[in-house]
Amino acid sequence: MTGAQLGDGNLWLHFTKTGQWLDGEPQVPLLDSGEGCTVTAADGTRYLDGLSALYCAQLGYGRDDLVEAATAQLRRLPFATNWSVAHQPAIDLAAAIAERFPGDVDHVFFVNSGSEAVESAMKLALQYHRLNGEDRTKFISRMHAYHGTTFGALSITGIPALRKPFEPLRSGHFHAPNTNPYRCIASEACPPCDLACARSLEQIVLAEGPDQIAAIVVEPVQNAGGSFTPPEGYLDEVRRICDTYGILMVSDEVICGFGRLGEWTGAELYGVTPDLITFAKGVTSAYQPMGGVAFRRHVGDALRQEASLMYVHGSTWGGHPVAAAVGLANIAAFEAEDVLGNVRTNGPWLGEQFREVAERRQIIGDVRGVGYFWAAELVRGRDPFVPFDAAEADVLVNEVLGPRVRELGLICRIDARDAPVVQLAPPLVADRQVLTEMLEILDVALAEAGERMRR
Numbered sequence: 001m002t003g004a005q006l007g008d009g010n011l012w013l014h015f016t017k018t019g020q021w022l023d024g025e026p027q028v029p030l031l032d033s034g035e036g037c038t039v040t041a042a043d044g045t046r047y048l049d050g051l052s053a054l055y056c057a058q059l060g061y062g063r064d065d066l067v068e069a070a071t072a073q074l075r076r077l078p079f080a081t082n083w084s085v086a087h088q089p090a091i092d093l094a095a096a097i098a099e100r101f102p103g104d105v106d107h108v109f110f111v112n113s114g115s116e117a118v119e120s121a122m123k124l125a126l127q128y129h130r131l132n133g134e135d136r137t138k139f140i141s142r143m144h145a146y147h148g149t150t151f152g153a154l155s156i157t158g159i160p161a162l163r164k165p166f167e168p169l170r171s172g173h174f175h176a177p178n179t180n181p182y183r184c185i186a187s188e189a190c191p192p193c194d195l196a197c198a199r200s201l202e203q204i205v206l207a208e209g210p211d212q213i214a215a216i217v218v219e220p221v222q223n224a225g226g227s228f229t230p231p232e233g234y235l236d237e238v239r240r241i242c243d244t245y246g247i248l249m250v251s252d253e254v255i256c257g258f259g260r261l262g263e264w265t266g267a268e269l270y271g272v273t274p275d276l277i278t279f280a281k282g283v284t285s286a287y288q289p290m291g292g293v294a295f296r297r298h299v300g301d302a303l304r305q306e307a308s309l310m311y312v313h314g315s316t317w318g319g320h321p322v323a324a325a326v327g328l329a330n331i332a333a334f335e336a337e338d339v340l341g342n343v344r345t346n347g348p349w350l351g352e353q354f355r356e357v358a359e360r361r362q363i364i365g366d367v368r369g370v371g372y373f374w375a376a377e378l379v380r381g382r383d384p385f386v387p388f389d390a391a392e393a394d395v396l397v398n399e400v401l402g403p404r405v406r407e408l409g410l411i412c413r414i415d416a417r418d419a420p421v422v423q424l425a426p427p428l429v430a431d432r433q434v435l436t437e438m439l440e441i442l443d444v445a446l447a448e449a450g451e452r453m454r455r
């Protein structure tokens, strides 16, 4: 079939305003190919991919090793489910993940996306407590956190605008303050941080009934507000709260896992062992769709109490052998090329360079992040702090900065779901030259945006 156009409206885009692609000339790039850290549109325009597609193209584009792994598996056994049968690629990938995830997080249940991974973690938590004779049905997550689009994952998502069209959602979900020392909403005295954010979380637990909370779900570094790193000791506190009240700790590592922070998991970086870890995106470097939930032995033990028990959950494509084969090749490439080492070495440097841009560009109020996961929060005034109001933030993001950065040849995240932020999450194989090119584009665009927003 040739001649079909995006504007025909047959293809419906995700989370994209209709006006951006249906009426008039589409304003979204129509991507055609990719190589290294660059993607090329059908009209020949090249973009540096400063977002790893959507935090998932860890190894970048054009990887023959991943293509060959997929092709070999397609030839051998193109499909088998994990639903009452098994196959070697899924067994091997589960073992490889267990080896690299912290502590006794040794069991792996595969699904096809991050939302399904979160959904699976929530269902596993509910079933676990029921099997242990407890009626725990409530979940706590954090404000501004994005955990996915399926109904359970959406319920714990802390972005009201995403939930609103579908309410009422499942009841019993509570959102604690996130961790943002730049604009702390847990305490006016912060900074310095005294972990008021963790105390707020505990207060919610106490208010809602500690014996009714099934799980607390946190990203090690929260994406949606713009790379909110946890203050020192925060995740330890979350672990302590969970241990104290018999709550399961879920680390949503759909973005943070598989190298984004320079370790296999964010949990490892911050030295905690969660009960459940959700993952997706980077597990295959996006060459195949795959997600999953990994969990500790004590969670698995609940399902082993009797031989007749099972986790009452599954999907046809969970653990797809082609995705599993790609996942194995992805881990092999990470190790052969020391991809984690690249992030550990260049991540802090990327942060320093971003801070240098901030020195020059007054529009940047705060730079935060870790690994290959950095954000700059944009402000009307830096000192004293004056935020952009919602209308200004909308103009800045959608009319000024977004289009200009794209025009200059960079794809990155520019959004104002909380405060306006520019976020860089490059492929984990990006070297300093590529990172420099990305920052140079941002520097130019932020200088212009600063001028424009002062008018």
Ligand SMILES: Cc1ncc(COP(=O)(O)O)c(C=O)c1O
Binding pocket: 113, 114, 115, 116, 118, 146, 147, 148, 149, 219, 223, 252, 253, 254, 255, 280, 281
């Ligand atoms: C932390 C987190 N959890 C879950 C999801 C949902 O993943 P997916 O889009 O694969 O359903 C995302 C997506 O970006 C995410 O960032």
